[in-house]
Amino acid sequence: QITLKESGPTVVKPTQTLTLTCTFSGFSLSTNGVGVGWLRQPPGKALEWLALIYWDDDKRFSPSLKSRLTVTKDTSKNQVVLTMTNMDPVDTATYYCAHRRLDIYGFDMWGQGTMVTVSS
Amino acid sequence: EIVLTQSPGTLSLSPGERATLSCRVSQSVDSSYLAWYQQKPGQAPRLLIYGASSRATGIPDRFSGSGSGTDFTLTISRLEPEDFAVYYCQLYGSPWTFGQGTKVEIK
Numbered sequence: 001q002i003t004l005k006e007s008g009p010t011v012v013k014p015t016q017t018l019t020l021t022c023t024f025s026g027f028s029l030s031t032n033g034v035g036v037g038w039l040r041q042p043p044g045k046a047l048e049w050l051a052l053i054y055w056d057d058d059k060r061f062s063p064s065l066k067s068r069l070t071v072t073k074d075t076s077k078n079q080v081v082l083t084m085t086n087m088d089p090v091d092t093a094t095y096y097c098a099h100r101r102l103d104i105y106g107f108d109m110w111g112q113g114t115m116v117t118v119s120s
Numbered sequence: 121e122i123v124l125t126q127s128p129g130t131l132s133l134s135p136g137e138r139a140t141l142s143c144r145v146s147q148s149v150d151s152s153y154l155a156w157y158q159q160k161p162g163q164a165p166r167l168l169i170y171g172a173s174s175r176a177t178g179i180p181d182r183f184s185g186s187g188s189g190t191d192f193t194l195t196i197s198r199l200e201p202e203d204f205a206v207y208y209c210q211l212y213g214s215p216w217t218f219g220q221g222t223k224v225e226i227k
Contacts (some may be wrong), residue, residue, distance in 0.1 A: 105212035106155035
């Protein structure tokens with residue numbers, strides 16, 4: 001049974017760096033064909049994909065946010081960490097991590113999400 | 121950048137009725153790359169359909185997907201009370217892209 005859970009601050013100030021951790025179970029990020037993605041959803045708005053990291057450490061980023069994003073994995077801890085620099089109020093959203101397998105062009109399991117508010 | 125346009129924005133139907141949701145893509149794509157999600161208030165999205173027409177694990181057969189090229193459809197054959205939610209289409213690519221969603225509400 002795959003589960004994922006996001007953790008991190010609920011409030012960050014403008015210009016600060018956001019660090020979120022996705023802790024998962026039921027799969028290993030060292031297994032061929034597995035990836036973990038990050039997505040977000042501003043209140044009342046649509047979903048937006050941010051980044052993906054794969055078992056082989058290949059990383060993909062949203063072109064519009066690439067300069068602000070970093071993603072790393074710790075396979076021994078079953079964790080993936082997302083950092084986003086220079087936070088702005090427009091970055092206020094629920095942030096999700098999600099599981100991907102290479103044979104499905106979608107995210108088949110999601111964390112519950114964590115709401116992050118950017119405010120001074 | 122490819123744009124996904126979902127219609128209608130809101131669909132008002134009664135339980136037992138058929139729901140037909142559209143996702144139009146701004147350029148022709150491989151249908152393998154098209155997925156659909158359901159999202160209920162306060163919950164994470166749930167994958168319903170991948171590869172345009174394959175149901176994800178545990179998804180009831182009243183949900184079906186079809187389409188190719190630029191036009192894709194999610195059909196719910198008979199709406200159950202738990203099906204009233206927002207539905208998103210999603211395209212694999214660089215970047216992964218989502219439509220703006222269709223809300224299926226109780227009439």
